[in-house]
Amino acid sequence: xxxxxxxxxxxxxxxxxxxxxxxxxxxxxxxxxxxxxxxxxxxxxxxxxxxxxxxxxxxxxxxxxxxxxxxxxxxxxxxxxxxxxxxxxxxxxxxxxxxxxxxxxxxxxxxxxxxxxxxxxxxxxxxxxxxxxxxxxxxxxxxxxxxxxxxxxxxxxxxxxxxxxxxxxxxxxxxxxxxxxxxxxxxxxxxxxxxxxxxxxxxxxxxxxxxxxxxxxxxxxxxxxxxxxxxxxxxxxxxxxxxxxxxxxxxxxxxxxxxxxxxxxxxxxxxxxxxxxxxxxxxxxx
Amino acid sequence: xxxxxxxxxxxxxxxxxxxxxxxxxxxxxxxxxxxxxxxxxxxxxxxxxxxxxxxxxxxxxxxxxxxxxxxxxxxxxxxxxxxxxxxxxxxxxxxxxxxxxxxxxxxxxxxxxxxxxxxxxxxxxxxxxxxxxxxxxxxxxxxxxxxxxxxxxxxxxxxxxxxxxxxxxxxxxxxxxxxxxxxxxxxxxxxxxxxxxxxxxxxxxxxxxxxxxxxxxxxxxxxxxxxxxxxxxxxxxxxxxxxxxxxxxxxxxxxxxxxxxxxxxxxxxxxxxxxx
Numbered sequence: 001x002x003x004x005x006x007x008x009x010x011x012x013x014x015x016x017x018x019x020x021x022x023x024x025x026x027x028x029x030x031x032x033x034x035x036x037x038x039x040x041x042x043x044x045x046x047x048x049x050x051x052x053x054x055x056x057x058x059x060x061x062x063x064x065x066x067x068x069x070x071x072x073x074x075x076x077x078x079x080x081x082x083x084x085x086x087x088x089x090x091x092x093x094x095x096x097x098x099x100x101x102x103x104x105x106x107x108x109x110x111x112x113x114x115x116x117x118x119x120x121x122x123x124x125x126x127x128x129x130x131x132x133x134x135x136x137x138x139x140x141x142x143x144x145x146x147x148x149x150x151x152x153x154x155x156x157x158x159x160x161x162x163x164x165x166x167x168x169x170x171x172x173x174x175x176x177x178x179x180x181x182x183x184x185x186x187x188x189x190x191x192x193x194x195x196x197x198x199x200x201x202x203x204x205x206x207x208x209x210x211x212x213x214x215x216x217x218x219x220x221x222x223x224x225x226x227x228x229x230x231x232x233x234x235x236x237x238x239x240x241x242x243x244x245x246x247x248x249x250x251x252x253x254x255x256x257x258x259x260x261x262x263x264x265x266x267x268x269x270x271x272x273x274x275x276x277x278x279x280x281x282x283x284x285x286x
Numbered sequence: 287x288x289x290x291x292x293x294x295x296x297x298x299x300x301x302x303x304x305x306x307x308x309x310x311x312x313x314x315x316x317x318x319x320x321x322x323x324x325x326x327x328x329x330x331x332x333x334x335x336x337x338x339x340x341x342x343x344x345x346x347x348x349x350x351x352x353x354x355x356x357x358x359x360x361x362x363x364x365x366x367x368x369x370x371x372x373x374x375x376x377x378x379x380x381x382x383x384x385x386x387x388x389x390x391x392x393x394x395x396x397x398x399x400x401x402x403x404x405x406x407x408x409x410x411x412x413x414x415x416x417x418x419x420x421x422x423x424x425x426x427x428x429x430x431x432x433x434x435x436x437x438x439x440x441x442x443x444x445x446x447x448x449x450x451x452x453x454x455x456x457x458x459x460x461x462x463x464x465x466x467x468x469x470x471x472x473x474x475x476x477x478x479x480x481x482x483x484x485x486x487x488x489x490x491x492x493x494x495x496x497x498x499x500x501x502x503x504x505x506x507x508x509x510x511x512x513x514x515x516x517x518x519x520x521x522x523x524x525x526x527x528x529x530x531x532x533x534x535x536x537x538x539x540x541x542x543x544x545x546x547x548x549x550x551x552x553x554x555x556x557x558x559x560x561x562x
Contacts, residue, residue: 017296056464081470089468096458097465099490109487113470113480144494158469 003030003053003166003197007062009221010048014060022048024221025062030214035189035198037208037229040218041243046201047092049218050168053199054087055080066166085114088164092171095151098143103129103154106143110162128161129154131191133183149180156184160191167191169200173207185211205247209233210270217242234265249274293453295413300529301343302414306423308530312537313411319541320403325551328544329399335540336406343414353409354402361398368394417449422524440514451499458495462488 005028011021022045030036038046051057052064055071063072069083077083088110091097100106107125116124126136132153138146143154156172169188173181185207192198192211202208208215209229217225217232224242225232232238233250246254253268256278263277296302301309320332340350374389412420425442432438463473471484547553 051464054468056467081472084468084470089465091461091465091468094465096491096495097462097469097487099487099494110469113472162469 001065001067002032003199004028004065005049005052005062006065008049008052008059008064009061010045010052010057011060022221023059026221026223028216028223028226030197030199030216033192033195033197034214035192035212036200036214036216037212038199038201038216038218039203039205039208039244040224044218045221046218047170050089050170050199050201053166053168054084054089056089081114085162086164087166087168088159088162089168090156090159090170090172092174093152094155094159095148097158098151098155101142102140103143103146104139106154107139107158107161110158114162124161124163125157128157131160132157132187149176152176152180152184156187164196166197166199169198171201171203173202173204181207205233205245206249209247209250217244230266230269253277293413294416295345295349297344297414299342299344299414301339301410303529304414304533305524305526305530306415306419307426307524307526308533309411309415310420310423310427312533313407315537315541316407317404319544320400320407322545322548324544324548328548329396329403331544332403332540333399336403339410340406343410345410345413349413350406350409353405357401357405361394361401364397365390365394368397417452418446419522419524421446421449422520422522426524437514439518443514447503451496454499455492455496459488459492462491 005026008023008026009021010023011019013019022043026045026049028049038049040046048057052059052071053066055064055069055077058071058073060073063070065071066083066087069077069086071077098106100109104125107128108121111121111124125139129136129138134150134153134157138150138154143151146154152172159167167188172188173184176184181204188198188200189211200208200212212229215225215227215229215232216223219242225238233246236246236254239246249268249270250265253263253265253274256263257265261278261281263274263281267277268274316332316335324332340347368390369386372390372393373385373387375387375392377385378388378391379386415423421442424445425438428436428438428441466484466487467473469487471480471487473481473484476484
């Protein structure tokens with residue numbers, strides 16, 4: 001089932017001088033099993049938007065549909081826990097939410113809250129920590145004794161152990177070194193291949209181009225564009241209007257095209273594909 | 287989630303523009319007047335003054351009523367104790383050989399009015415004055431104590447840092463509540479044991495980040511050569527204008543009138559006669 005937003009508006013602190021309308025009538029369908037990127041300027045409503053999916057926020061007007069759940073202004077959602085299990089949310093800098101004595105307990109916290117115990121719980125935790133690229137020797141350590149990058153992995157493992165069908169990521173690679181960020185993105189791509197829906201807020205357009213199959217651009221609380229990444233990134237005019245810097249690789253390919261190298265920009269999404277395009281064009285000239 | 291009580295609200299009113307020292311001094315003076323032994327008429331007068339201040343400062347009545355909320359239980363408790371203890375005035379009614387006197391009711395009413403006035407006035411101060419300005423004012427009032435080697439600057443700095451981090455910690459708590467709610471913590475409708483577990487999942491990360499922040503802050507301050515003993519100038523100068531003088535005079539008049547008339551009840555009586 002897709003995730004549907006119908007005319008969703010959200011205002012923070014209504015009726016006070018701090019009032020701020022973050023969403024102004026969002027209409028959006030996020031396809032099932034897609035890897036959707038949400039991009040946009042600071043303050044465009046990205047985080048507010050995704051927090052509606054697991055009902056951390058409720059719309060002031062309009063409604064959000066996630067599987068059988070309908071989230072609107074009035075409804076008190078029955079079984080909110082199972083919605084939160086269905087749509088796992090990884091916040092920005094999730095390492096700050098660690099609190100248990102051992103990494104095992106911290107990863108087990110989520111699934112335990114959703115009623116898992118015993119052998120099954122242990123297996124889940126083990127699976128999750130391996131998935132994020134750490135091994136079981138970490139399980140008995142304190143989450144406060146490991147490096148920042150490892151903390152991030154443990155925090156993400158804590159959400160993965162809940163085995164959500166929809167994984168929501170709020171800038172998951174912010175502050176990671178390039179190597180770590182790349183590994184993290186490969187992990188999400190792997191989870192996506194297992195048939196899960198992934199929704200990722202990101203400012204890293206290179207990753208959006210390389211990994212995502214859909215982009216939603218937000219501007220001032222409205223959907224400004226929704227399309228395949230390459231369709232959005234290849235339109236220089238559109239990008240300018242939305243204040244988005246295109247991915248470096250697209251920029252590079254565009255300059256090649258400007259210098260009369262007739263490569264097909266729609267086939268470029270990472271270094272390898274760019275090279276094979278150049279080879280195709282150059283090879284044909286020989 | 288509603289906004290923290292008594293938080294600064296950036297409207298533009300004459301009260302907002304007053305010097306924080308004026309406002310602090312005026313508050314103290316008015317509080318002194320309130321806690322004098324006043325009669326009905328003086329309280330009525332002060333209540334009118336307070337309502338006028340609320341109107342002028344554009345503070346919402348709702349936010350002041352919200353500030354009363356935690357007091358209801360205390361007021362009830364006071365009423366019960368007073369009814370049990372005070373045996374002055376006329377006997378009002380008797381239940382099972384226990385007599386309730388009017389003195390008890392009046393006494394309670396007086397305390398409630400005093401507390402309500404105190405809370406309203408304080409809320410007006412905190413919602414019209416930026417916390418930092420308030421600490422400047424406190425530092426200014428404490429400055430004579432420097433002669434006695436009292437660390438006024440350090441205290442003011444500590445207060446302003448603490449105030450500075452209230453919204454930050456508040457924001458962080460909100461974020462953590464959401465993060466842990468996403469991991470299945472249900473602070474509203476879970477079982478007691480779950481709720482306690484949920485609280486731990488908020489408190490530990492909050493403490494960790496508060497300690498981390500304070501360490502980082504201390505490093506940042508030292509890196510910029512902060513020395514508590516040094517002589518400092520200030521970016522924002524407090525500025526005592528004509529309106530502050532007027533404000534203080536009006537306040538002094540109010541305080542004088544209410545205290546003077548409480549010692550000379552004949553004034554109010556003359557007023558009553560004159561009215562008739």
